[in-house]
Amino acid sequence: MTRRFALMIDPAASDDVRADFADTFTLVDAAAPALSVGELSTQRGDGVFESIGVVDGHAQEVVPHLERLAHSAALCDLPLPNRAQWHQAIERAAEHCEAGEYVIKLILSRGVEHGPTPTAWATAAPASDFTAVRERGIRVVTLDRGYDLDVAANASWLLLGAKTLSYAVNMAALREAHRRGADDAIFLSRDGFVLEAPTASLILRLDDRFVTPAPNGGILHGTTQLSVYEYLTDRGLAAEYARVPASDLSRADAAWLVSSVRLAAPITAVDGVELPVDHALTADLNRYLLSPRD
Template sequence: MTRRFALMIDPVAASEEREDFSGTFTAVDAAAPALSVGELSTQRGDGVFESIGVIDAHAQEVVPHLERLAHSARLCDLPVPHQEQWRQAVAVAAAECGEGEWVIKLILSRGVEHGPTPTAWVTAAPAADFSAVRVDGIRVVTLDRGYDLHVAERAPWLLLGAKTLSYAVNMAALREAHRRGADDAIFLSSDGFVLEAPTASLVLRVGERFVTPAPNGGILHGTTQLSVYEHLSARGFEVGYAEIPASDLVKADAAWLVSSVRLAAPITAVDGTALPVDAALTAELNQYLLSPRD
């Protein structure tokens, strides 16, 4: 059986004054039932989550993930998670991971319907093997996300900047990409601008400059994209954010989808049009992303 580990967290026990959070989370059998049938995360997707990559028992970019979890919680009117409590829970989970690549998931939901407290837990499991796509690359198709670039400003209740458990649309987009003979998708706004992938951020190379869609329009600010930018900036490259027309995708000198577990996957084609692949830089990025990062 695949080794897994899970912690149930008591978010009510957290306080700004408390220093020892060891008693505020409890190890549970990851293979056993743990949630009530009234749990809103399973019924309605009413919650938020993060996925943290783990390399040889070292959890990557923990603080940025916790900050984004807190941001998502605020947007969803959930209790803001106490960072130190969750950081310690992540450390306990990471210690249970073996060698190689793992993934830790942080989940915070509204809890049982009409219940008094939210539900929170941390899980750890071996990650899928993405070594091939980091080398061979992926083909993508573009899909209309159904809203314009600035809808998040007009309709914050759509929660477009939150990483919520409501992932049905994202999974439907991946299935549609597979039906079209591709590996992944890139969402476009209805007014023709590039957004993001269902589970990853997009980075384009244009000459010696790297650009990613500006984190507006409900685009989730990617933790791995930020790490990639730190590395590229240290190497002397220019990095930035912009509103990118969809027509610019096939003009890029190289492009990647980057995420916490898959890391950097070079894009080999967009809607059937071949795209150049920078194999050397891709290998360099993945070597950096596989190194310990806090």
């Protein structure tokens, strides 16, 4: 898998959902420079994005991703994306994805500083091979995020519920996890509740129910977590949202980090404490997540 694709999107498109937006797309060389040095996405991370998994040319969970892109844009005071236009851009990008797993990224930024319009583009590239991670699992450490669970209600301007391009903290968290001998991290609120991972949602199995932290307190509502919950509830299993105290991590019967490209990665240890791994359910989850989903 070597093919890469990049498409610039004119965000000032018509609102007509029936329109053909082909003339608002510009194919660019994915390996060539395409952005101005004044682009605020690179200078300040002032924009929002989505990463969409693609399996054998089928873009997964497109509607939830576009809904979340619009939610993030609204929080950041960016123009709301024309969903029909972006849907067509995703279809165009998916046409350039070969067999196997790819990732399509959608990016909407503030544009050039003092410029008249935002900048928008979509890219497609081969995904990393996460087969071993899905089967072997990952070790995680917990990191204090430095704020209480209710921070989003008290300081909405922090944009904690938006998927923004400002990812320096998330990458720092992964580096810290690696320094501690782990593969990933789970953020905890200052008052002792579980939040999320830097690039994934957390799902725990506690006795006979599955639990994920409620999407408040600045927690991003995960599209893959929603798919997993649909799978679980269709099988008559209890899947809930709740405030999850940090103490629940060590007593979980099983736990996963789930995301659009890595899919379901079982957690094998938290802060050095081993966790049980349900290999059979993990395999079932990943088979489902690799099946076509809209």
